[in-house]
Amino acid sequence: MTETAKAITSECPETLEERPAIPAGRETIFEERKDQIHRIGEGEFAMACNRDSLAGAVSQRACVFCGSRVVLYPIADALHLVHGPIGCAAYTWDIRGALSSGPELHRLSFSTDLQELDVVFGGEKKLAKALDELIPRYGPKAAFVYSTCIVGLIGDDLAAVCRAAAKRHGIPVIPVQSEGFKGNKREGYLAACKAMRTLVGTGDTSGISKLSVNIMGDFNLAGETWIIKDYLTRMGVEVVAGITGDGRVDSLRRAHGAGLNLVQCSGSTQDLARMMREDFGIPFLRVSWIGIEDVAESLYAVAEHFELTQPELAGNIVERTAELVRAELAVLMPQLKSLRRDLEGKKAAVYVGGSFKAFSLVKAFRHLGMEVVIVGSQTGTEEDYRELAAICAPGTIVVDDANPLELSAFLKEKDVDIFVGGVKERPIAFKLGVGFCDHNHERKIALEGFVGMLNFAKEVHASVLSPIWRFVPRRNLHNSPMNAGEEA
């Protein structure tokens, strides 16, 4: 047996060959992946992260193109042209509910649909032609042209084609260097930030208040950007650009006029915030719009920032913020309390794309009286996980880039009541008879802000307490048919 084949841990000494069915314990972990999993309280904290997935892994991760596409996609008045074979465009057609208050050009799917001959002779001419057909037809404010694996290989000069098209049509035509094989989503976020950076600083900033922000790393899923924008407006803070929630090309162009960048979602837009700090001297705050403390803290941080830097303009901004938070909590807390009564003591697992969300969710679950016993993400850093481990209870499993077998083994071991994850995790949870809440891009209900906390609690409540789980054979241990009958 090779090194790779020793896929067992010390707790589970049987070899895989001796096990007839699907391995059900910790032995479902690759030897190489053991340092991507940590159990709090068991040994020193150490995690290897941001590592390429193992070949052969059933990874839940995606590619560079996917990262770029999800970040840029909500810019609603831009043309998004995918230069590659049809699949890359087909799978990202209206992929998430990033709402727009106006134009909806982003919800269409445009592809150069590269064919064999294009791969042999190059796709530059086709791309140029596609841009010539699309730009006059839709009159977009800018065009993003996404590179895919194949384009990186055949060596189309995307930048040159875009430059020429920009000249012909008089709008920015921006290449996004998102060849899929260059890494995972993180590299895609960076490529998207670089693409957006070419727009930032090209617009007129006159009339923008010094008391102003850009909302970054929020994609207006189910209208979430609007919720945050409303809070900020009530605090007296102007929102210059949603980057990219309810995004517009012109607002990106003038985003450098904002006094402060608010960065949510650690990976996706932080690179742009860094560039804007360097090039325009705009400071940024890392915020989270999920959960009670995190939303309140984020709003207070904004208030305090402006109180410090713009005392005259800011006036009593901290007081205004406190009032806002008080008013929101007065509505939220009583409703939360009644939901909490049913949820007290239940257990949750969290496996999300970015680790920022994991933090907020751990805290959010506390408000429901629930404990997070498994927490992980596709793209967290070691620092992220260290901080996560610090706020979770001993015994909690911290995992990076998990596969379905691991997830299923953990869910059973910890006997969780609800799994928070994305589209590929949903049926795994359901097969195990575990409740589910989609906190990734396919969520249909706003989960940000104070109102989002209530929506979240309702979703968790609905799924955890669903009577369907009484019919799950595995759970009969806990709910014998007789008990279920009595309760019903």
Added chain:
Amino acid sequence: MLLRHTPKEITERSALVINPAKTCQPIGAMYAALGIHGCLPHSHGSQGCCAYHRSALTKHYKEPISAATSSFTEGASVFGGQANLLQAIENIFTVYEPEVIAVHTTCLSETIGDDIKQIRDKAEKSGVVPGGKHVIYCNTPSYIGSHVTGFSNMVKGMTEIAESTGRKNGKVNVIPGWVEPSDMEELKRLAVLMNVPITLFPDTSGVLNGPLSGEFKMFPEGGVTMKELREAGDALGTLALGEWCSADAARSLDTRCKVPCRVLDMPFGLKATDRFVDALRTIAGTSVPEEITRERGQLVDMISDSHQYFYQKKVALFGDPDQLISMTEFLVSIDMWPMHLVTGTPGKKFEKRINELTAHLPYEVNVQAGGDMFLLHQWIKNEPVDLLMGNTYGKYIARDEDLPFLRWGFPILDRVGHQYFPTVGYKGGLRLLEKILSLLLDRKDRDDSETVFELTL
């Protein structure tokens, strides 16, 4: 929403697709591979491809979809993916323990020129493939054909397992094409009724429509076994359902193992099901049982009961060639008028078949192979219809044009039922009719004035 973006005037487009009516090959290969028992599909390419395909299949079936990836990096893209694939095969057999790995390629690995057969042989020689386990493969370059081509290629890849011992085993191979698990179940039921032993491949029933068991099974109960695939070489004959999905595999069996084949249309609707039942009867030398005759009679009965509502209703359809051909025939047979047909999959043969099926109708049908949803929408704007049929992506057009919309095809991302209720066979025909009729009559009830609104229809 799309309304504002879709002009009525149709202009020539040569370099781009707007709102595709197809996707790329690998997802078809992945779906087909899931129809083998104990099979882990493997995507030889970047992580994203695998993630997208798994997501799309998960959303359509609402079942866990497991598939592995070679996780290409920049290095692999420069130096070739052999090392990745070898490591992947070893890792997969070690940890996930499938019976078989079904490798398909991607545009990336195709373009760098990885020779999958050579890598597979090397893996077998070097002992990373445990005894009794298998690696099958097919090439699925994303820049050729469509998801349908990828499906067909993987099914053809399966036939390479078949061996001929020279002695016929009395079974009939049925290659169902890209239909739902429920359809595959229905085909097996019909064969049982006919008392014809069949090997159905691929067979996703029991894999992608499984029960909630309380366990996560990476490899559920269903699927054609490797043993059955091996024995397919000794079958009496092969019925390939659908020229696009199934013919290549059937012909390969014919060439390699001398198993004679017939290529039929997919058995959607009355006539195509008649032909399927008859072919099965002929090849196995049995007779059609009373039960099936009764089911057929019920379908004819339902058509007669409602024919006045179908009369000259205009339909726009989009989807995959094999399905559209049978559906067009069915619609015409119940007096409906297919007006506009789009498939994203290239192939002029499709247009020819549709034109033949509709030749006698008193209007010119719009048909396009290699078309897209944008074109379909423009056609509908120019010549409105009473019903739209196709996958979930049709919902934008249905909403914009306020059309009754029947979800049928792949993918269906926003409704359930396709996993459980077949649309093939006579029973499937009943279900299709029920759905069509409900849509038409719901619309009539909605739109009728109070004066003519009636209790009994």
